[in-house]
Amino acid sequence: MSTMWYSLAVSALIAHDSFKRYETYAIRAHTALLLGPPTLALGFLGSTGLSSQSVLHTLPLVYAAYLGALTVYTILYRISPFHPLAQYPGPLGCKVSQWWMACKSWSGYEHLYISELHHKYGDVVRIGPNELSIRDASAISPIMSIAKGPQYVGRMLSDGIHLPIIGIQDPAEHLRRRRPWNRAFTVPALRGYEETIARRARQLVDALERHNGGQVILGKWFNYFAYDFMCDMAFGGGSELLQERDNSNVWRVLDEGMKVGTLLAHVPWLGVYLSHIPLATGALDILISHCRMLTTQRVQRGATQKDLFHYLNDEDLANSSEKPRAQPPLRQLTDDGCLIVVAGADTTSSALTSLFYCLLTNPETYRRLQDEVDKFYPRGEDTFDVRYHREMRWLNAVIYETLRLFPPVPGGSQRRVPHNSAGVMAGDAFIPPGTSVWAHTWSIHRDPRNFSRPDAFWPDRWLLASTTLGSFPSSASSSAEADGVRDFVHNEDAWIPFAQGQMNCVGKNLALLEIRMVVCALMQRFEMRLSEGWDAREYEWKFRAYLVATRPEMPVRLRVRCT
Numbered sequence: 001m002s003t004m005w006y007s008l009a010v011s012a013l014i015a016h017d018s019f020k021r022y023e024t025y026a027i028r029a030h031t032a033l034l035l036g037p038p039t040l041a042l043g044f045l046g047s048t049g050l051s052s053q054s055v056l057h058t059l060p061l062v063y064a065a066y067l068g069a070l071t072v073y074t075i076l077y078r079i080s081p082f083h084p085l086a087q088y089p090g091p092l093g094c095k096v097s098q099w100w101m102a103c104k105s106w107s108g109y110e111h112l113y114i115s116e117l118h119h120k121y122g123d124v125v126r127i128g129p130n131e132l133s134i135r136d137a138s139a140i141s142p143i144m145s146i147a148k149g150p151q152y153v154g155r156m157l158s159d160g161i162h163l164p165i166i167g168i169q170d171p172a173e174h175l176r177r178r179r180p181w182n183r184a185f186t187v188p189a190l191r192g193y194e195e196t197i198a199r200r201a202r203q204l205v206d207a208l209e210r211h212n213g214g215q216v217i218l219g220k221w222f223n224y225f226a227y228d229f230m231c232d233m234a235f236g237g238g239s240e241l242l243q244e245r246d247n248s249n250v251w252r253v254l255d256e257g258m259k260v261g262t263l264l265a266h267v268p269w270l271g272v273y274l275s276h277i278p279l280a281t282g283a284l285d286i287l288i289s290h291c292r293m294l295t296t297q298r299v300q301r302g303a304t305q306k307d308l309f310h311y312l313n314d315e316d317l318a319n320s321s322e323k324p325r326a327q328p329p330l331r332q333l334t335d336d337g338c339l340i341v342v343a344g345a346d347t348t349s350s351a352l353t354s355l356f357y358c359l360l361t362n363p364e365t366y367r368r369l370q371d372e373v374d375k376f377y378p379r380g381e382d383t384f385d386v387r388y389h390r391e392m393r394w395l396n397a398v399i400y401e402t403l404r405l406f407p408p409v410p411g412g413s414q415r416r417v418p419h420n421s422a423g424v425m426a427g428d429a430f431i432p433p434g435t436s437v438w439a440h441t442w443s444i445h446r447d448p449r450n451f452s453r454p455d456a457f458w459p460d461r462w463l464l465a466s467t468t469l470g471s472f473p474s475s476a477s478s479s480a481e482a483d484g485v486r487d488f489v490h491n492e493d494a495w496i497p498f499a500q501g502q503m504n505c506v507g508k509n510l511a512l513l514e515i516r517m518v519v520c521a522l523m524q525r526f527e528m529r530l531s532e533g534w535d536a537r538e539y540e541w542k543f544r545a546y547l548v549a550t551r552p553e554m555p556v557r558l559r560v561r562c563t
């Protein structure tokens with residue numbers, strides 16, 4: 001009998017080592033490692049001549065002892081000085097289990113929690129048993145060159161094999177999958193989407209005009225706009241929220257699905273298990289099935305215009321010498337289709353809502369932008385003619401500053417150092433193999449070592465520092481002095497709302513184009529102000545992160561301009 005207990009203890013040790021070494025999400029491997037040894041032990045007991053009743057009585061004890069030993073080994077190892085991340089500080093809960101951060105993420109304030117941890121522990125914090133968050137700007141570039149992390153396995157209820165491009169961990173496969181995406185966002189391709197943006201933005205303006213003198217929840221309208229446009233742009237149509245409103249609760253499903261997805265991002269293995277149970281995750285299941293349906297319909301229907309799937313389905317290569325070896329599998333296309341709505345619509349709507357929040361709480365900035373829009377697009381001038389965008393320095397400064405202060409993906413990007421590598425140096429930190437690591441956008445954007453007055457909405461900083469947006473204006477310089485900013489700090493490398501490097505946001509230029517077109521159209525047509533009685537501080541309090549930031553309802557009064 002004692003030999004059996006001893007063997008069980010050793011088996012638990014071996015199982016712990018296998019989990020640690022291979023970190024597999026394969027359900028068969030989990031079953032074998034979790035249930036195999038105690039089942040064998042019970043078989044052994046049966047063969048010693050023990051009655052089946054005694055074996056049955058011992059059964060719970062054997063399983064409990066084995067799983068208990070496995071749990072104890074795991075916890076002891078994670079908090080021991082032998083763990084590769086032992087040198088990095090962090091809360092005990094984070095070191096012990098990923099469930100700690102999973103629970104924190106449910107509130108939507110994970111970005112603030114991690115920011116607090118950085119204040120308390122410094123630039124490198126252990127936020128999971130095998131996970132680090134880094135606030136040091138010099139670490140951004142090395143982190144962004146590492147392969148993607150496993151969060152999307154859980155987030156997308158993946159089987160661990162099929163994933164949208166954003167979650168592909170093998171760099172060579174990511175590069176292969178990225179090629180059609182890159183073709184879809186070249187300058188000529190972007191030009192092809194301008195008319196669709198303009199059509200939807202016109203529809204937005206018309207719909208808002210019907211509320212002249214009244215109150216609207218502006219963010220909702222941006223949701224409708226962004227979703228309708230993204231469906232046009234990706235699938236060649238399929239949504240009319242601007243016309244019909246959100247009767248089928250697309251956005252509620254999206255918000256709820258993202259919440260569940262955020263929890264699962266911390267425990268990817270659970271996402272793999274739930275992917276085998278139909279409707280186990282409610283909204284997330286509905287969201288993913290809906291996106292799969294849109295993609296399948298689009299692929300079966302074929303192209304009616306040069307939409308995103310024109311490129312993702314290699315239709316653009318039909319007459320080219322660069323012919324693909326084979327048509328992309330439907331599963332690959334539907335996996336990417338699931339990403340498009342979240343990556344393309346939710347983020348852009350979040351950015352637009354935050355931008356108008358910043359404008360409406362900063363009347364001077366609002367007025368300057370109004371003047372700039374009136375200068376380039378006086379009444380009667382087509383705001384959808386994008387040729388002036390580059391010259392609109394204040395508009396660009398306002399956009400950059402909004403994305404700094406309220407990044408639509410506040411947590412940033414996760415990467416994972418491959419198990420079979422030698423580790424990576426990121427800034428001063430050594431990141432051992434098998435470690436997931438985040439460059440924490442929220443903390444980096446609000447670090448005074450990167451940006452003066454980091455918590456203030458101060459678009460002038462972009463003019464002050466500008467190399468890309470124009471020359472250094474003397475008026476901005478004096479306003480900095482008046483504001484008491486003597487040692488002006490501005491580190492553009494630390495501005496990462498779209499991440500950085502080859503695996504960054506491929507839709508960055510499309511997003512900026514959409515934002516500029518919508519802002520110009522709305523500023524030319526309307527005067528806006530926040531509804532009286534609404535506490536503007538609510539926006540910051542209720543700005544939550546479920547991968548993409550969910551924004552509180554912001555009531556706005558608007559009036560059609562007479563000029």
Ligand code: HEM
Pocket residue numbers: 165166167178181339340343344345347348351407408409412413414497498499500502503504505506507508510511
């Ligand atoms: C303001 C709007 C947007 C923001 C702030 C934003 C931000 C981001 C971020 C932070 C990532 C993660 C990159 C990484 O893992 O390092 C990402 C990835 C991605 N975004 Fe965006 N995004 C925006 C708009 C868009 C739009 C309009 C599209 C168009 C469909 C898009 C498509 C994608 C795709 C496909 C990826 C995955 C890229 C890859 O892994 O290669 N995004 N985005």
